[in-house]
Amino acid sequence: MSTNLTQYFKDKRDQHLAELTEWLSIPSISALSEHKSDTLKGAQWIADQLEKIGMENIKLHPTDGHPVVYADWLHAEGKPTVLIYGHYDVQPVDPLHLWETPPFEPAIRDNKIFARGATDDKGQTFMHVKALQALMDTDGELPVNVKFLIEGEEEIGSVNLPDFVEKNQELLSADVIVISDTGMQEKGKPAICYGLRGLAGIQIDVKGAKGDLHSGLYGGAVQNALHALVRLLDSFRDDNGVIQVDRFYDKVEGLTDEEKAAYENLQFSDDELKKELAVTELAGEKGYTTLERMWVRPTLEINGMWGGFQGEGIKTVLPNEAHAKITCRLVPDQDPDEIVELLTSHVHAHTPPGVTVNVTPFDKGAPYVTPYDHPAIQAAGRSYEKIYGVPTQYIRGGGSIPIVATFDQLLQKPIVLMGFGLPGENFHAPNEHFHLENFDQGLLVIADYYNELSKAFKK
Amino acid sequence: MSTNLTQYFKDKRDQHLAELTEWLSIPSISALSEHKSDTLKGAQWIADQLEKIGMENIKLHPTDGHPVVYADWLHAEGKPTVLIYGHYDVQPVDPLHLWETPPFEPAIRDNKIFARGATDDKGQTFMHVKALQALMDTDGELPVNVKFLIEGEEEIGSVNLPDFVEKNQELLSADVIVISDTGMQEKGKPAICYGLRGLAGIQIDVKGAKGDLHSGLYGGAVQNALHALVRLLDSFRDDNGVIQVDRFYDKVEGLTDEEKAAYENLQFSDDELKKELAVTELAGEKGYTTLERMWVRPTLEINGMWGGFQGEGIKTVLPNEAHAKITCRLVPDQDPDEIVELLTSHVHAHTPPGVTVNVTPFDKGAPYVTPYDHPAIQAAGRSYEKIYGVPTQYIRGGGSIPIVATFDQLLQKPIVLMGFGLPGENFHAPNEHFHLENFDQGLLVIADYYNELSKAFKK
Incomplete structure (x- = not known):
C-alpha cells in the first residue's frame, strides 16, 4: 500500500x-x-x-x-x-x-x-x-x-x-x-x-489625569500613566525570571526523574536555539534548563504594551493612558481561572498611587x-x-x-x-x-x- | 490712549x-x-x-x-x-x-x-x-x-x-x-x-530575537523585548520619584530662601490642581512642594512607549521589539548635552541580558x-x-x-x-x-x- x-x-x-x-x-x-x-x-x-x-x-x-x-x-x-x-x-x-x-x-x-x-x-x-x-x-x-x-x-x-x-x-x-x-x-x-501548557491572561488599562498633559507644565506634579504601568509590569518578575505573583507556583507539578532523564536524552542544544533566534544569550527562570522552561515551567509574558506618543520625533506629552496585554502559559495543575484571579489581585496590590487600573481577563485554557x-x-x-x-x-x-x-x-x-x-x-x-x-x-x-x-x- | x-x-x-x-x-x-x-x-x-x-x-x-x-x-x-x-x-x-x-x-x-x-x-x-x-x-x-x-x-x-x-x-x-x-x-x-526649565531626551529602541516569536513555543527561553524595556524604564526613578540616573542632580541649583518665600506667597492649591486634572492624588519627587516640582526641580517622563500586539483581543506573541521616548525637564545649571550622555550611560548600564538597545538623542534646550x-x-x-x-x-x-x-x-x-x-x-x-x-x-x-x-x- x-x-x-x-x-x-x-x-x-x-x-x-x-x-x-x-x-x-x-x-x-x-x-x-x-x-x-x-x-x-x-x-x-x-x-x-x-x-x-x-x-x-x-x-x-x-x-x-x-x-x-x-x-x-x-x-x-x-x-x-x-x-x-x-x-x-x-x-x-x-x-x-x-x-x-x-x-x-x-x-x-x-x-x-x-x-x-x-x-x-x-x-x-x-x-x-x-x-x-x-x-x-x-x-x-x-x-x-x-x-x-x-x-x-x-x-x-x-x-x-x-x-x-x-x-x-x-x-x-x-x-x-x-x-x-x-x-x-x-x-x-x-x-x-x-x-x-495552558493559557490565562489579562489586559491592563491604566488611567491617570483627565487628559494628556504638557510635560513641562505638569511634569513632576502628577502620575504619568506610562510610569505607573512600567512600575506595575516590572513587579511581575524578579531579576531571576521568577514570577512574583503571590501563590502563582502553588499547584505547579515537579518533573519526575524519568522525565528529567528523557529530556536530557533529547540533547537539546541551547547554542542552536540561540543561532535560530539570533540572540546572544537565552533568558528565563533561573535553575531550569531551556527545555524545562519551555515545556514544564509556567511563564508570564507581556504580549503588547502601548501609550503616549508613538510618532516620528518628539512630543513632550505626559500621557494619561497606558495599556498592556499579558498572558501566562500554565502547567499541570495550575487552574486558569485561579491564575486570572491571582494576576488581578497582583495588579490591584501593585498599582502605583495617582492612577486607576482596569483589568479584563482573556479567554483561558487548562x-x-x-x-x-x-x-x-x-x-x-x-x-x-x-x-x-x-x-x-x-x-x-x-x-x-x-x-x-x-x-x-x-x-x-x-x-x-x-x-x-x-x-x-x-x-x-x-x-x-x-x-x-x-x-x-x-x-x-x-x-x-x-x-x-x-x-x-x-x- | x-x-x-x-x-x-x-x-x-x-x-x-x-x-x-x-x-x-x-x-x-x-x-x-x-x-x-x-x-x-x-x-x-x-x-x-x-x-x-x-x-x-x-x-x-x-x-x-x-x-x-x-x-x-x-x-x-x-x-x-x-x-x-x-x-x-x-x-x-x-x-x-x-x-x-x-x-x-x-x-x-x-x-x-x-x-x-x-x-x-x-x-x-x-x-x-x-x-x-x-x-x-x-x-x-x-x-x-x-x-x-x-x-x-x-x-x-x-x-x-x-x-x-x-x-x-x-x-x-x-x-x-x-x-x-x-x-x-x-x-x-x-x-x-x-x-x-530646559529639555533633553532620548528614544530607546530595544531589539531581541530575529523576529516576533510564539509565546507558547519560546516563552520562558528567551528575553521578551517588552520585559527588557519595562525593566530598563523602571530603573529611571525610585519609589520616591527620585531620578536614579547617576550624577543627574549634580548641577541642580537649590532655591534661595527668598524664592521659597515668594512661592509660598503664591498660595498654590494642590486641591485645585487635583480637581483640574481629575486625579485623586498628586505624585512626584518626595520632599518638594508641587510648585517646586513643576518649576525648579528636574523631571524625567516617558512620553510614549510601544511594542507587540495592540489590536483587539489576544495575540500570544513574544515581541522582539520595544520602543520608548523619554524627555527630561532641566533646571539651572544642568547641561542638556551632559544629561543626554548620562541618560545614554544609564540605558547601557541597565540593559537586561538577551537584547540590544539603540539610543537616539532628541533636540535639546538649556x-x-x-x-x-x-x-x-x-x-x-x-x-x-x-x-x-x-x-x-x-x-x-x-x-x-x-x-x-x-x-x-x-x-x-x-x-x-x-x-x-x-x-x-x-x-x-x-x-x-x-x-x-x-x-x-x-x-x-x-x-x-x-x-x-x-x-x-x-x-
Missing part, C-alpha cells in the same frame, strides 16, 4: 498544493471583527472539501462566535472511531511590513509554503483530509470510522467550543482523538506531544498531560518511524491548545498529538511557513496511522 | 478673530513630515500679515528645516528696539478622537477659542501683530523699533534656530526680547515668567533664569497691573522654550516672557484652547507695554 500511496501523493501533489493555496488565501483571522465574513469563508471552504472527499453529515454548527465545521464517515463496521480536530482560523498578521510575501498570497520558496496558517493549522488539518481521500480513492473505503471537528476560534482561546463539545458529546463520541497542531522536535525527527504508553499513541509513534526511518520522540509542548484539556475532561479518550510543524516556522509571527517535506511525509504517516489504528486498536 | 484702543479693539474684534481662525486652520505640525507644506503655509500666512500692518524687510529665511519669518519696522529714532519672538508651528494632535471639535477647525465656545495652536503659540504671537497694528492705525507710527522673529520648529526643539541666531546677530540685535509663549498663574492673575528687577521686565509688570487691576506675579515656568537660553547666551539682552495662557488650556493635548478675555486684555497690555517701553527704557 505504501508504494501505491507514495505514487498517489506524487501524482496529486500539484493539485493538493493548489487547493491548500486556495484555503490559505482566505484571511480567516478570528480575533478581528472586520474579518468575520472571511472567517466564515474559511469554514465554508473546508466544509466543501470534506464533501468532495465523501464525508457525510457536513454541517456548519453555529456558535456565539465563529461556526464549528462537523463531518463524518461511519461505515467501517467494528472498527474504531477517530475524532479529528483542527482549526480553520489563523492569527493576526501584523507587523505586516515584515512579511517577505503577503500573508494571504501563499508563495512556495525553497520547498516551503509561506502564508499565515501554513502550519498553524490549515496546512496540518488539510493533510488529514487528503490522507483520508487517498485511502478512499485507493481502497474505496476507510479503515476506520472518522469524525471531523474543525473550529474557528482556536486562536482566540476556543471561546465557544467547550460549550459545543459539552452539548454534543454523543455526536462527537469516539475511541481516539487525533490533533495535528503541534511540532516535531527538529528537522527529520518526528515527535508526539503528550503534554501542553494545561494538559497524558500517559504516552497508550496503544493509540504508540501506534502513531510506529507510523512516524516507518516513514521517517528514525525513532519517534515523546515530548511536551510549550504552547496551548485550549480545547485539548476540554476534550480530556469531557470525552475522556486518548488524545494523539501528531505534529508536523518545525521550530522556526514562525507560527504567530511574520513569514509563517511549512516545510513541504513534512507535508509530503506527513500525508504518508497519517494514511499509515489510520491503517495501523484499524488493526492495533480494537473497539 | 487706552480708551481709544479699548474702542479700537472692540470694533476690530470680529475681524481679528476671523484672521486668527484662518491661521489656526493651517495644520503647521513641524514634527510630521507629511505636514511640511502646511508648515510652510503657516509661515507664509504670518509673513503676509506682517506686510499688511506695515512691517518691512519681510523674508522667509530658509534653514535646514522649516523657515524663519523675519520682519522689522525701524523708524522710531532714538527709541529702543524690541525683538519679538514667536512660533508658527504647532504640536501633533493625536489622539484625535478626544477632540470635541477638529483641531484645525477653530471653534468658539464659552468665550474660548478651541484649536491646536490657540495659545501655543499662534494666538499669542498674533496678539503682538494686532497690538502693533493698533498703535500704527491710531498714532500713525510705532513708539519703539520692532523686529519680528517667528520660527517654525519650536515644537521640535528649535533645531535650526540657534545656528540662524548665531549667524544673524546684527540683523537680530535689539535692546529687549519679548516672548509671549508662557502662561499666567491663574484666571485674572497676570504673571511674568523669569525662569524656564534651562534659563534671569533677574526680574530689570526695567524692561518691571515695565511689563506695570502694564499688566494697569489692565488687569491686580499685582503682577513673578513666576518660573515648568516648560521649555529652548531658544530662550540661546537668546540669553548669544544676544545677552533682557528677555521678557509675557504670557497670556492659562493652566488647563491643554497646550500639547486634545482640546487646546485660549480664553478670549485674555486675548482682549492682552492686546491692551501689549500695546501699553510698547508705549511704556518707549518712555521707561532709554537706548
